[in-house]
Amino acid sequence: MTHAEFLTPSPSHSTAPRAEVGGQSDADYIFSDAERATLTDWLDIPLNPYREPGAFLALIRDMVDHETPTFLTELCARLSAAPVEDKVCYYLKNCPVDPEIPMLGFEDQLNEKYRLKKTFVGEAFLAVVTELMGTDIISYRTANNGDLFQDIHPMRELAHTPSQKTVDTIKFHADIPNNRVRPDWVYLLSMRNTPENKVYTVVVSLKEVFSRLSDDDISLLRQPIFYSPHDTIHVHGGQEPGFTPKKPILITEGGREYLAFFEGNTTSDDPRGLAVIDRVSAILHEIGKDFFLYERDLLVMSNNTAVHARRVDEVTNVDAHRNRWLLKTWNVDDITRHTRNLVPGKVQMSDE
Ligand SMILES: [Fe+2]
Structure with a gap:
């Protein structure tokens, strides 16, 4: 594969370059080196979450109940107290990760992870923060064998698909909004x-998007005049060819409002629908915050009150791009709300 194949055209609504987020002053918290060392030692537990997910989570819960360092308890209490409409993401720096992080390669990263990853500090940190924020990790039956922990990591076979394994830009979207269990949060370490x-x-706050739209636009977004081709929408469990049923973009469900939208895929037969899609896309590009995720950064994003994208602006080191790795979880606020969609006998696994 040539270098040129990695370069992704700028989105049609691209605006002038913005200052990236990623500096120290942008963080909600920066762990000191001493705090990171404390957490790394604490979280280096002898259980493999890919082989023994139930035992791993049980141990994490016991540790959280009895041993959590005060600075971490206080941090998560402060973060989780903020209204999610106003505080749509959290950005922590200098987080604990594994002392040795294996190279997974471009061909078969998942099996390489199973084979080469001998410590699970990153996974334990994600699980501990998940617990302290009052949420639960959710896995999906067909996503990475139902693992609790996912990888945003390029892979040749899926390098140009709108998936975790792409090398390309993924336009603005909420994660898997058509799944039976829609995640409330996305964690990226x-x-x-x-x-x-x-x-x-x-990341874009939907509250800020709505504040820039007219009342007429908002009511248009609530009308069932929008649809997407199935094959461009990432839904675990597979999809028949064709299109999603017509439905609103702005959906109210269980007292929450969220966008079911995938820029470039969501469309309408109604010219007014197409026009409002253009206005929404323009706003997303105008006000989105660009996070550069330095190693040991954790970004926690709401999947309800925000949408997100991944934008590849420039790749000068192709090998490094192929080995970029974000450990990821999907989380829900209350797993008991999803009991009827969980796979019996499995650990927090959704039947898609
Ligand atoms: Fe996503």
Whole structure:
């Protein structure tokens, strides 16, 4: 594969370059080196979450109940107290990750992870923060064998698909909004990255989007006049060819409002629908915050009150781009709300 194949055209609504988020002053918290060392020692537990997910989570819960360092308890209490409409993401720096992070390669990263990853500090940190924020990790039956922990890591076979394994830009979206269990949160822990390549995670507050739309636009978004081709929408469990049923973009469910939208895929037969899609897309590009996830950064994004994108602006080190690795979880606020969609006998696994 040539270098040129990694370069992704700028989105049609691209605006002038914005200052990236990623500096110390942008963080909600920066762990001191001493705090990171404390957490790394604490979280280096002898259980493999890919082989024994139930035992791993049980141990994590016991540790959280009895041993959590005060600074971490206080931090998560402060973060989780903020209204999610106003505080749509959290950005922590200098987080604990594994002392040795294996290279997974471009061909078969998942099996390489199973084979080569001998410590699970990153996974334990994600699980502990999940617990302290009052949420639960959710896995999906067909996503990475139903693992609790996912990888945003390029893979040749899926390098140009709108998936975790792409090398390309993924336009603005909420994660898997058509799944039976829609995640409320997305957690991203940066394991390996290089500033040589300009790859950003872009987050947009929906409250800010709505404040820039007219009342007429908002009511249009509530009308069932929008649809997407199935094959461009990432839904675990597979999809028949064709299109999603017509439905609103702005959906109210269980007292929450969220966007079911995938820029470039969501469309309408109604010219007014197409026009409002254009206005929403323009706003997303205008006000999105570009996070550069340095190694040991954790970005926690709401999947309800925000949408996100991944934007590949420039790749100068192709090998490093192929080895960029964000450890990821999907989380839900209350797993008991999803009991009927969980796979019996499995650990927090959704039947898609
Ligand atoms: Fe996503």
